[in-house]
Amino acid sequence: MKFAPFLLAGLAVAFAPPAQSSAQQSKPAAKTELTGGPRLEFPVACKIGESCEVQNYVDRDPGPGAQDYRCGTNTYQAHGGVDIRIRDMAAQKAGVDVLAAAPGRVSRLRDGVEDASVKVRGTSAVDGQECGNGIVVDHGQGWETQYCHLAKGSLKVKTGDQVAAGTPIARIGLSGNTEYPHLHLTVRRNGETIDPSSPEPGCGPTRSGQGLWSPKAARAVAYKSGAVLNAGFTAEAVSMAAIEAGALPKPTTATALIAYVRAINLHGGDIQELALKGPDGSVLVSSAQPALDRAKAQSFVMAGKKARAGGWAKGRYVATYVVRRGGKPVISKTFETTL
The missing domain is CATH 2.60.40.2550 (Immunoglobulin-like)
Structure with a gap:
């Protein structure tokens, strides 16, 4: 944009969300009432409102549209997790830890995927690796959490490791099908995606409760319009x-x-x-x-x-x-x- 003689006017720009990974699209969010499940802690070493924000929630619309658990627009078609976004690439390069959300055993992981925006690499370059560098933690009784878009070479765990809630397991990166540095957290039970913010069926603007989050984590991920x-x-x-x-x-x-x-x-x-x-x-x-x-x-x-x-x-x-x-x-x- 060019400068006017003395005034620089405002400018507004938007971007379209990227296509989703196969891991994120595996199954739709659960539509049945759930009990039990792991109590999840906030999975990033950042502070909401200061160094990070929730960009997207799980898509609760089973059709071609998209709705978050509050029937809002903080999601997009077939999005199967919660995206916690840090401010910029400078923060990513400085290093932001990803934390285990609940105690469990590392069941699967991948490292070695380059940290580069999909806008630069192209979607074909991440075909089959849309999650990028990732970790899956098994919490027992069919429950697991998956952590995507981790920084190459930052993984701090190996398959079979036991981790406690809050354990640093990697750092936020730019690997896989993403345009900006963030953690994509997916929660599953028996292979079915569960919305941690509201496992109950449907959506509503006045829904109460904390879902699977701990009280502290629920406050951190509290819905913002x-x-x-x-x-x-x-x-x-x-x-x-x-x-x-x-x-x-x-x-x-x-x-x-x-x-x-x-x-x-x-x-x-x-x-x-x-x-x-x-x-x-x-x-x-x-x-x-x-x-x-x-x-x-x-x-x-x-x-x-x-x-x-x-x-x-x-x-x-x-x-x-x-x-x-x-x-x-x-x-x-x-x-x-x-x-």
Whole structure:
């Protein structure tokens, strides 16, 4: 995107979800009432709302459509697990541990699949290896958990190992059929995919309970109807690829000053607003996007300006991002930088 003389307007972009792996498509989510099963802990060494978010839940729609367990759009066709997404590739390269969700025995694993976006490698390159590097843990009585898209060479266990809940077993990678670094966790009983957030049949916006999750894990994966994945300031216009790569150039008093936000799981009709204020509280730039034409798995906006003559005044610069749905704010984030 080119700079206007002084104003950089916002931009919204979305991506289509990738096709699913054979492991993820094995069988639809259970439609019968279940009792028992392992109590699952949160399977990633990250903090929801700070360093990671839930991108997708299990698809509960048995037909060609897609619905998550709350009858929402935080899923896609035939998705058979829970996707826990970290912020960007910089975080992935720094290393984020995948943790065993429950005690059990490692029954199967695979390593050696390259960490590269399927957009680069192509789907044919991961045919039969859609899970990428993965681990399956057997919890007994027909229950198992599968961990996909692990980093090549990061597996810390071998077949036959006993693991306790919370044991680091690998790191999040970019292997298999994925466009961004995340853990895909599938839960099965006797080969049938189970939605850990709500094993009961059907879906509903007011469903209660914690499913198979422990109380702490249930709080971590609590349903969000949209969330901010990335927010910050940079010295140049950004793209979705640049945000995904991470490590954007920091602004100084002599560079452009641009605020950016990447949000996930927005709804059709949502309106995104981003405003930037200077140290004196005056609005430097404000941008409101057109209403989204459909639900978006991810979207980004940015707003900023080139450096003023003589440079930016030293002090605190504050950006505020708001998503309005039906005229009401449903997501908001304020962040700042000091020049």
